[in-house]
Amino acid sequence: xxxxxxxxxxxLADKIGPNLPYLRRYARALTGSQSRGDAYAATALEAILAxxxxxxxxxxxxxxxxxxxxxxxxxSGSQLSDGETGLPxxxxxxxxxLTADTREVLLLHTLEGFKRNEVAMxxxxxxEEVGKLLxxxxxxxxxxxxxxxMVIEDEAIIAIDLExxxxxxxxxxxxxARTEEGAINLFNREKPSLILSDIQLADGSxxxxxxxRILKEAEDIPVIFITAFPERLLTGEGPEPAFxxxxxxxxxxxxxxxxxxxxxxxxxxLKA
Numbered sequence: 001x002x003x004x005x006x007x008x009x010x011x012l013a014d015k016i017g018p019n020l021p022y023l024r025r026y027a028r029a030l031t032g033s034q035s036r037g038d039a040y041a042a043t044a045l046e047a048i049l050a051x052x053x054x055x056x057x058x059x060x061x062x063x064x065x066x067x068x069x070x071x072x073x074x075x076s077g078s079q080l081s082d083g084e085t086g087l088p089x090x091x092x093x094x095x096x097x098l099t100a101d102t103r104e105v106l107l108l109h110t111l112e113g114f115k116r117n118e119v120a121m122x123x124x125x126x127x128e129e130v131g132k133l134l135x136x137x138x139x140x141x142x143x144x145x146x147x148x149x150m151v152i153e154d155e156a157i158i159a160i161d162l163e164x165x166x167x168x169x170x171x172x173x174x175x176x177a178r179t180e181e182g183a184i185n186l187f188n189r190e191k192p193s194l195i196l197s198d199i200q201l202a203d204g205s206x207x208x209x210x211x212x213r214i215l216k217e218a219e220d221i222p223v224i225f226i227t228a229f230p231e232r233l234l235t236g237e238g239p240e241p242a243f244x245x246x247x248x249x250x251x252x253x254x255x256x257x258x259x260x261x262x263x264x265x266x267x268x269x270l271k272a
Contacts, residue, residue, distance in 0.1 A: 010061075012048070015064075021230070024037060024041045026107060029257065040072065047072060054071075063121055066112070067122045098140055105134055106256050141259040147262055147265055148174050149193065149258070151195075165258075169255060175189070179203045179205050183207070187217075195214065197224070198227070199229075222243060222261040224243040224257050224261050
């Protein structure tokens with residue numbers, strides 16, 4: 001059996017390649033946009049190719065990649081303007097009012113699964129600072145935007161779990177659809193602020209197809225896809241989701257994704 005090469009022996013491409021799809025996921029969640037997120041991920045990659053010394057050999061490969069991205073994001077992308085995102089004024093104001101770095105720390109820890117010390121390396125902060133930012137992020141998330149959430153999920157246990165999480169966050173579930181046609185019918189009854197969708201549905205139909213049909217009628221609705229194979233929707237080669245959760249998911253992942261996606265909904269309302 002051929003032994004695997006030691007990390008030091010891996011090429012730069014070998015180190016970056018497997019982690020690039022997940023960097024796209026993080027970038028898309030920050031910007032609420034596939035195109036803007038992928039552009040920032042590409043900029044990080046271009047920076048590394050231009051100056052490989054930016055990619056630290058003192059960190060695990062994934063941590064080093066996100067660290068380069070974070071430097072670029074902090075210097076040019078973290079303050080999203082209304083002209084760039086098309087956010088409704090209320091949501092834009094709320095987004096800008098959040099404590100600095102809390103969104104990044106929250107997504108790195110919950111959505112991307114970095115440990116606190118790894119988040120600290122990426123953000124160039126101490127683990128203690130990261131811990132405080134996480135506490136603030138969870139507090140701000142609890143006071144965040146509220147809206148109506150449509151769930152597309154064919155597995156009853158998962159659907160019940162998602163309904164529970166959504167309701168506990170203060171959102172209202174408009175209903176649960178198990179098939180593509182069921183999703184269209186549910187949407188026609190009540191337009192949601194956000195859609196939470198599985199990929200494969202009960203009758204063999206597709207959550208992606210259902211969402212695409214809905215977005216033809218209401219393209220401003222943010223969508224969170226849940227899938228066991230996230231890398232298939234993080235290629236950057238065509239239209240792909242801005243928000244993606246891997247199965248099996250954790251409650252914190254769902255909560256974080258919903259809280260961030262809701263910022264980019266034009267139909268969400270601010271809690272008092």
